[in-house]
Structures are given as structure tokens and as C-alpha cells.
Amino acid sequence: MGESEVKVIGKWSSPYAMRVKIALRIKSIEHEHFEETLNPKSDLLLKSNPVYARVPVLIHHGKPISESLFIVEYIDETWSNNNSPSILPSDPYDRAIARFWATYIDEKWFPSMKSIITVETEEEREPYYKVMEEVVERVEEAFGKCSKGKPFFGGDSVGFLDIAFGSFLGWLHVTESLYGRKVLVEAKAPSLVKWAERFADDPAVKGLIPDHDKLLEISKPLQIKWRALAAVGKKY
């Protein structure tokens, strides 16, 4: 399979783009990477994802697919027979549970992290920390049920929910560095803390979590941008 058949429009700092990279690695699919600048948005991005103009986008045989979790499902379904592990569980109920938690994470997790970085005071950050702590508590419980004693949400290998949650570890560490407050802690989430280490070390993931210092460096300009958007009442 030629490299140019699979193209990913991504961004090194994007947790959503990271999900796609992990999935392609699990399936051993080579691809061409297009680093999106977002400022301005590339013609390729505008053409490939006209509704949202955001990364990631997977382009396969010239056809674009958007939304990270749907791209992951697409990858799992398209390359289902090449002797690589499955990403989604096989049982419909387990699949529903995985999708439920992935949706929950997308609604609550990164938006809270973004808000923590954007708002100005410790007092304003507090409610978002509360949300993150609740997420950690629930996902810790979900881990117990999904993993069934195995190392990952997906069982023996990195699966859908591992990818959905683990892709945020880089940014999680940034919020911890910025404000010195941790939410993924041994006392509250012993299984997740160990899982996070396993996840980061897994061959499918290794090297894909963005460098901490580089993320920290861009967090400043991003904070400025997000604060400016918030000031004019725009969603940041």
C-alpha cells in the first residue's frame, strides 16, 4: 500500500490528532503526515473538513473523514483483517460502553482542561478542577469494569477507550505544571495512574505524546488566544 493513499492532516500538539496516529500504528498503516498550521487554515483542511475546519482529518483514497473517534472506528473497520489487534471491543454492549465513555470524556475532559488554562484566577479554576476530579473518579470505575483485570480498557492491548482518554495525558501534565495541582493521583485513581504509565510506554503510543516542554511553551500563546476569545464571548 503506497504511503500517499493514507494521509493525515494533524497537528503535533493536538490530542485528537494523536488518537488517529495511535490507531494507525496499531494497524501498522503507513501514512503521509500533513502538519496543519491552523493560522491560516490550509486549503487542504478547508476542503477536507468544510463543516468544522479542524484537525484531525484522515484522507483515504482521496476521501476525507473527520472527527477523531469516528476516524479511529474507520481505521478499525477498514483494516480489520490484517492480523493486527482490534481497537473496538467485539461485543456490542462493550462497544456501546466504550463509545459512551469516549463521548463523556470528550464532553468533559479537555473542555475543563482548556477552561483551567483560560480563566484567570484560582477561584475560577476551582469548578473545572471539580469536573476533572469527577471524571477521574468515574473513569477509574469504568476502567475496573472495562479492563476486567487486564492492563488496558481494551483488555490485553490498547483499545478505543485507552486511545480516547490517554491522548490527553500530555495536556494533563501541562495543567499540572502550570498550576501545581494534580487530578490523576494514586490516592483517588490507583488503577488509572498505573494504566497511564503502561499506556505511555506501549509501542503503539511511545513517542506520540508531545514533548512536555514544547507543549508548555505553546500553552502561553494559546492561553492568550483563548482568553481573548473568552473576553469577546466566543467559545474558546
Next chain:
Amino acid sequence: MASSSDNEEVRVLGKWASPFSNRIDLALKLKGVPYKYSEEDLANKSLDLLKYNPVHKKVPVLVHNGNSIAESLVILEYIDEVWNNNNNHAFLPQDPYHRALARFWCKTLDDKILPAIWNACWSDEKGREKAVEEALEALKILQDELKDKKFFGGETIGLVDIAANFIGYWVSILQEIAGLELLTIEKFPKLYEWSQEYINHPVIKEGLPPRDELFAFFKASAKK
């Protein structure tokens, strides 16, 4: 996965006026799956609701053989996967690309299109013009996706059609109450035509809540 049998218990916890809850009624009816329905009072949540959806405490919830699932789009895919004996009633196609597209449009309906229309219908004087503009933009992108198809699913009702019940049915009621013209035959002829095919589809027709009751429900909400 084993085919459905008489011993399987399927329960739905829902709210009759909610399009999200209604999606599940439509899906189960399209699959010909019998189920027990419980009307939930969200101001007075039942023990079952708290037990089966502890995370969000919202409807709809599907309970199948004691296992509960929440989030309407997640439930729809589950229903499609479990009751998959008869290809005629498949909500999603087999082809991964078109499956990804269908999922994308379901999410876009929920994240972008429904909120835009909802906001327009409930907007106050100040925000009205902008909200209406956004709602019309949202309807346009949806119509562009429909293209010349009879349904979003092609010749038959698909996942996107089920998810778009709000567009097919609720919008006409809400826009009338708000005194707005959003989905009209003049503005969006193809989408309007789709909505008529949709609400006249034999199974969908039986599954939608009665128009006059829905109208009265939202009119009463508008007064508050």
C-alpha cells in the same frame, strides 16, 4: 450475536416530548423490537433512572437484559448492531467510509445543527437575527449533505434520518410557535421534501408523538 428472542427484555426510559428519547422509539419500531416504555419525570427522577444512568441522570436510557446504555447516538448504534438479522432495516451501511460519514452527520446534528435551530426558536429580540442566520446556515449544510437522496440513508431510513427526527418533525412545530420561517419549501426545497417523506413513512409516522400535544407542550414552555 444471538438473534432476539421472546425472553429478552428491552426497556426504554424516556420522555415523550424529547426528540432524543423519540429516536430510540423510532429505532426499535423500525427493527420491529417490542419494548416496555417508562415515561420519566426529570423533576422527580425515578430510582431506575438513577440506577441505569448514574452519570448523566438523563433520558433516553435503553435497558437490554439488565444492561443499561445511555446517550441516544450510542444507543442507536447498539440497536443496529444487536438486531441485525434483516438487512432491510440496517441503519448503517457496511462500507466503513459511509459509516464514518453517517456518524459525522449525527454528531454534527447534535453539536451544531440542533443547537442553532433551538437557539433561534427560543432567542430573544436582541439575539434573534444572528441566531436565525446561524440556523439557516445549519439547515443549508444539512440540505447540501442530503443532495438528491430520498433519505440521508439512501433509499431507506438510516442512522442520520433517525437522528434528524428533530429536523423532520420538531422544527415545524417550534418555528410556528416562535413565528419564524426556518425550514420551508421555499428556503430548503429538498430538505422540506425529505421532511415530508419522513413524517409520512409508515413506521416513523406511528412512532412520532402527536402533533397537537407536542405543540401544546412547547407553547406552554414558551409562555414561561
